[in-house]
Amino acid sequence: MRAVVVRRFGGPEVLELIEVPDPEPGPGQVRLRVEAAGVNPVDAVTRSGALAAAGLMGPRETVGIGWDAAGTVDRLGPGVSGFAPGDRVIGLRDRLDVPLGAYADALVLDASALAPAPAGVSAEAAATLPLNGLTALQALDLLALPAGATLLVTGAAGGVGGFAGQLAARRGLRVVAVAGEGDTAAVRAAGADLVVPRGAADLAAEVRSLVPGGVDGALDAALLGVAALGAVRNRGCFVAVSAGAAPLGLRGVRVDHVWVAADGAALAGLSALAGRGELTLRVADTLPLDRAAAAHHRLAAGGLRGRLVLVP
Template identity: 40%
Template structure:
């Protein structure tokens, strides 16, 4: 099969289009023919070796945890799916090697859900990691009807989902973004504010009584700014900085969860969740997708089209 891979730790320029063996399919896994693979910052961070203290990488390393595709073959105990089923998945395993930027990927059934019919392949591939991160973050802080929430990097991959999911729960959403993305945030259901110096004052103008929950999807000063405007300083969650724990907040590293992924698919099919694809490139141009992700200025998702 064709795949994009690294022979050693490196960056976009080190990605190569390779011919690799078809992946082995375990008893509780299925073989998915990949239509599209979502690109996330964690992909190039693993590729560069930034996460080698917590994730073992084996080479050649095929990056990617997000997939949208069609089941081609099932393991003997993978009774949840059948050949021909259209699926999406957050195919994270305990090590990094056999990722989704390939024509085929073996995926444990616990990482998969049925593809939402309302989304095309590119959109569907953008759902799993970012959508689950947002969904699980809101659950972790118990966001619900009537809450006012602050979402940092609200126009990015995770932030775009968090805005829509919080709004669907009946929450009021204040989202940080550059001015060029303010119209986009309003379409998603957020009240936009410009990030940078004076952010806390701008948030207080919109919510003088304070906010009920805050989500750090960008890093930097987001945690400290959040705690200046929160009613309860502990109601801040970061997916970027584990140091939030020392400041009394919460940290989240997204987990594969079939039920949560199914809930996201159901919301998409109900018209309550959409996916903006900022850039889509063919498999052989995956390096360009990495570079765009590294720029930090994406609106929505970056996707690699495989077949």
């Protein structure tokens, strides 16, 4: 089978499409034939070597790329129940130090990392859900805000922020979204109660003019750090979606960052919402597997709405 790997760190040009043996599922594992693989920022920082330099990955000659996969169950390992060959599934590959990722014709995952694919949704759209949806869900769980509380979501038009706004609104939170002028209508339709312009000279002042005293919590999907922290009330809460992006907890604000983890049960819940049209899935464009480098160039250029998706 074909797989995209990295054998030296660097720019998009280091992505290699190679031939490797089909992986075999072990106990408790499932092999799926990948029909679509999402392209995410974590793929780019893995490729660049930044995660290895930060000590988040051990040394390895070949590094697999890609976290999000949608496809069809192909083979079951011993002891697996709940899935059968031919099932349409989605899953998250949450380990960095593995030789094969989702950018491949086939992928082996623990059965506990899989969920049924959203009903009536294309594989390309389904592949945009696992990483960003679970990150948003687990960040909201860390914040643990009660219904009626006010939540600031930065990057509200992005992958994580878009899901976070919708899921927060479902929890009865009052959402204050940070988004560009062209995205205002979309984030309001997704459940935002108030919208603050992206790039505001003083984000905290803008937010506090709408929410006197500050919001109860912030989900910082845009990695604005202290600029977003200033919008949070004293002894509120704050979650960043990237390690190293969380500011110090000034004024008694509880600060965390979310380390996303595969969770098939939670992913099944998100998938059900998407299948009912209650969670919006957005595909910016699709490219064949052999154009992974082009996808990474487009990701770096920015300005995307939705995820790029590779289609083996």
